[in-house]
Amino acid sequence: MPDSDDGKGDMVYLHPATYTHTSPQSTTDAGVSLAISNTFLPTAQLRPENPDLILLSSDLAFFYVHSQVLQDSSDNRFRSLLPAHCPGNEDEPFILSIPVASPVLNIILHGLYGLDSAQYLPSFPTLAEAVDSMQIYGINPKLTIQPSTPLFTLLLSHAPHFPMDLYSLAGHHNIEGLAVAASAHLLSYSLSRLTDAAAQQMGAVYLKRLFCLHIGRIDALKRALLPPPGAHQLTPGCSADQQRALARQWALTSARLGMDLRPDISTHALEFALLPLAAHLTCALCQNTLKARVRNLTEQWATVKEYDDFWSG
Known part of the structure; x- marks a missing residue:
């Protein structure tokens, strides 16, 4: 700035x-x-x-x-x-x-x-x-600071540097559109750093929404991680046991990944964690199903909205 x-x-x-x-x-x-x-x-x-x-x-x-x-x-x-x-x-x-x-x-x-x-x-x-x-x-700030106003735009321009301050201010005055826009900059914010003053300023409703945003995105990703790569028809070079082994490896890797998930995790980080499973596969069909599963996962995650899906209550 x-x-x-x-x-x-x-x-x-x-x-x-x-x-x-x-x-x-x-x-x-x-x-x-x-x-x-x-x-x-x-x-x-x-x-x-x-x-x-x-x-x-x-x-x-x-x-x-x-x-x-x-x-x-x-x-x-x-x-x-x-x-x-x-x-x-x-x-x-x-x-x-x-x-x-x-x-x-x-x-x-x-x-x-x-x-x-x-x-x-x-x-x-x-x-x-x-x-x-x-x-x-x-x-009334809520009526004066509408998304179509210059003041809304000016306040939002400070979101990259003051995301929590802006969110707390918007929550305090119930300027929902500004709070929603500011929350997109809080995905990397650790909620353990949230101060009592900020929580008190934003109020219970917007505090709950912020937690719902973080927890909701993580839960959405955990659900998206659950299904393993799809099975393919058995071939002389790939048995059912080999395909079940890939499913187990996917489950183990997803579980480890789920222990440290963040609401702002990138699609690149997901690919970095899951695509290396292909290195242990000798079956080309299994490799293709793994890559297709990772691609589907990253597409799902990219379409999860930053706030709208969890902006309730």
Whole structure:
């Protein structure tokens, strides 16, 4: 992942003396830098009407937004900070101080407007804080972070490096589509490493689903391993005893393999474990049935879905 600037690239930093008449009047001491969002400008035209509200973050950054967008998105009037009837208008926007840092507020607002904030390279901790803050401000993350949204895609881009953190976050907010997508990156994760904090964050339902994913895939592979290579017609060079011996060797090798199965085992690893049985076979037909059986097994394993087959409960 590229180095993150946590959304600060969205800001233009200004000395108070440089503000135009459309910006809030500063009462800060000289030398204190304020910022204004490049995305949420008074002239950004994110909606047909001009912004009637200015959000001032905890680190003194201005975001020009539309009060109606916030009212429609929040079921608690932005933690009761937003007046029931915003007194601002297009000529004199109302200023509302929000105790959230600008990188986090930037992500929240991009999510509410359906805009992509990936260009600002927010870190995963900042994204997670933004998702958690949504709930505090009456915004339902499950409804806001849909598979078709840029924020869903941005969060999922961190799955290779933060799979458990992302899964736990998605589980905590019941964002099922994101949890399912993140779980595909947890097949190699040893569940013995799961911390109490992560288990508590994701909750009992998503904890159960994660275990079902791992156990279910292993059980599916064990079932697929059970049938031995098929028998062929007896020939002068291959007796029934020889074919039964191949079946026993398959069973023994499968049992040893089953003792250390992982839900992310590759088809190559299966071939590496089973195809060497052919070295002890003198019958060409037995060799062919073994190879056909291994090929069938790897095809079965390749078609076992990573999560959908076990995503229940």
